Amino acid sequence: MTIALDAVPRIRRGVKCTYDQIREAHVVLFPEGVLVLNETAASVVALCDGVRSIGDIAVALADEYAGVEPGDVTSLVARMVERRVVDVDG
Amino acid sequence: MADAPFGLLAELTHRCPLQCGYCSNPLELVRRDAELATEDWRRVFDQARSLGCLQIHLSGGEPLLRPDLPELVAHANSLGCYVNLVTSGVGLSRDRLRSLASLGVDHVQLSLQDATREGNDRIAGIKAFDRKVEAAAHVLDEGLPLTVNTVLHRQNLDNIAGIITMAERMGAERLELANTQYYGWALRNRAVLLPTREQLAVADPIVAAAQERLRGRMEIVYVIADYHEAHPKPCMYGWGARQLTVAPNGDVLPCPAATVISSLEIENVRDSSLHDIWHHSPSFNAFRGFEWMKDPCRSCPRKEVDFGGCRCQAFQLTGDAATTDPVCSLSPDRSTVDLILETEMKPAEVPAMAMRKMQ
Ligand code: SF4
Ligand code: SF4
Numbered sequence: 001m002t003i004a005l006d007a008v009p010r011i012r013r014g015v016k017c018t019y020d021q022i023r024e025a026h027v028v029l030f031p032e033g034v035l036v037l038n039e040t041a042a043s044v045v046a047l048c049d050g051v052r053s054i055g056d057i058a059v060a061l062a063d064e065y066a067g068v069e070p071g072d073v074t075s076l077v078a079r080m081v082e083r084r085v086v087d088v089d090g
Numbered sequence: 091m092a093d094a095p096f097g098l099l100a101e102l103t104h105r106c107p108l109q110c111g112y113c114s115n116p117l118e119l120v121r122r123d124a125e126l127a128t129e130d131w132r133r134v135f136d137q138a139r140s141l142g143c144l145q146i147h148l149s150g151g152e153p154l155l156r157p158d159l160p161e162l163v164a165h166a167n168s169l170g171c172y173v174n175l176v177t178s179g180v181g182l183s184r185d186r187l188r189s190l191a192s193l194g195v196d197h198v199q200l201s202l203q204d205a206t207r208e209g210n211d212r213i214a215g216i217k218a219f220d221r222k223v224e225a226a227a228h229v230l231d232e233g234l235p236l237t238v239n240t241v242l243h244r245q246n247l248d249n250i251a252g253i254i255t256m257a258e259r260m261g262a263e264r265l266e267l268a269n270t271q272y273y274g275w276a277l278r279n280r281a282v283l284l285p286t287r288e289q290l291a292v293a294d295p296i297v298a299a300a301q302e303r304l305r306g307r308m309e310i311v312y313v314i315a316d317y318h319e320a321h322p323k324p325c326m327y328g329w330g331a332r333q334l335t336v337a338p339n340g341d342v343l344p345c346p347a348a349t350v351i352s353s354l355e356i357e358n359v360r361d362s363s364l365h366d367i368w369h370h371s372p373s374f375n376a377f378r379g380f381e382w383m384k385d386p387c388r389s390c391p392r393k394e395v396d397f398g399g400c401r402c403q404a405f406q407l408t409g410d411a412a413t414t415d416p417v418c419s420l421s422p423d424r425s426t427v428d429l430i431l432e433t434e435m436k437p438a439e440v441p442a443m444a445m446r447k448m449q
Contacts, residue, residue, distance in 0.1 A: 014197050014235030014263075018170055022094065022142045029172035031197040031237055031264065034096045034144050084309065 094142025109215030167194025179225030205252025322399025
């Protein structure tokens with residue numbers, strides 16, 4: 001699927017984002033499973049607030065991580081949409 | 091050491107107001123006086139969380155029959171787990187659901203036996219349809235995501251379009267359409283349940299079209315009728331890989347149906363910790379990885395996908411749990427399955443369904 005830069009992602013209803021002390025990783029919990037996130041993915045998911053666009057998220061992350069491109073954010077969000085963790089409007 | 095599990099299936103009780111003849115609980119149901127106490131379950135949840143579980147599926151039987159369900163929901167939630175309530179919907183009043191939601195239920199999985207009141211209630215053995223419809227409405231009102239679950243078989247496959255419509259009307263985000271797996275009760279009732287090839291040939295494209303039409307609105311998961319296929323369905327993500335089941339009496343099972351493998355030595359939470367059982371028990375290690383496999387699975391590339399199929403089915407149809415799932419076309423025992431299809435798909439005389447009951 002293709003997602004535009006001005007699309008606004010949000011965490012789906014019924015999806016919980018939390019930190020797992022056992023695995024020492026951020027995780028996403030949803031009806032059909034668990035996703036263990038790496039650091040970048042966790043930062044993206046934390047910014048999927050239904051307000052920021054993909055472009056906004058990329059800008060916000062560029063401060064934190066050198067070399068994060070909007071395309072990286074887009075493909076990560078696309079994967080999250082596929083796993084039914086994130087919805088996009090717009 | 092094996093990787094940590096992600097999910098605990100907590101079968102809080104085998105008691106259930108419904109009597110479905112394909113119930114996944116064992117033929118020998120655990121009686122109320124043998125069920126774990128509240129304190130035991132709290133300890134099991136604690137151990138499951140420290141072992142790595144992040145999802146707790148509260149199931150049964152009917153979990154609403156446990157008076158301590160609110161306390162157990164709250165406890166599972168306090169551990170940071172995702173709490174999934176698996177219910178028939180019978181007994182799920184608006185107030186009950188509201189209180190369970192406020193205590194931490196994250197998702198509700200509701201069974202539906204058929205598309206219509208008449209069909210549903212015949213299979214369930216009690217008048218449950220209207221209560222399911224009401225329960226679904228309460229779940230939506232509470233803003234919780236809903237999965238509807240239907241087990242498919244000869245008696246309801248012709249109504250597949252209606253079942254999909256019903257799940258849509260109930261507001262489900264997900265619909266699981268699972269063809270019957272033949273262990274325990276379903277094995278006993280196989281001659282009543284086994285679908286015909288013609289039924290499946292009609293149903294399969296209806297499901298595929300609905301998956302396409304409802305994409306993004308309602309996800310439809312379809313579990314194949316494995317007797318009719320050339321390859322088995324995958325065994326979870328592998329035996330002892332992602333999930334464990336605790337039965338009402340505290341037995342710890344690598345797979346929900348594992349009690350059918352009578353050669354498997356089952357451990358209990360009253361005697362050992364979940365940690366020891368997950369990592370060190372013979373039952374969890376019996377079919378972990380690929381080393382236990384014999385040919386044809388051992389040298390088959392599909393083993394990475396299907397893990398050699400179902401251990402319970404292998405045991406029930408051949409007496410050897412470590413053999414290739416006999417539904418596989420590469421299995422030397424495939425003829426057993428073909429013979430069953432021949433004699434039980436259209437039996438000369440259809441027996442009556444044995445309804446699920448406690449002895
Ligand atoms: S031989 Fe074994 S691994 Fe290969 S397809 Fe059949 S069941 Fe699966
Ligand atoms: S052994 Fe069979 S019933 Fe058990 S989880 Fe695997 S496929 Fe399912």
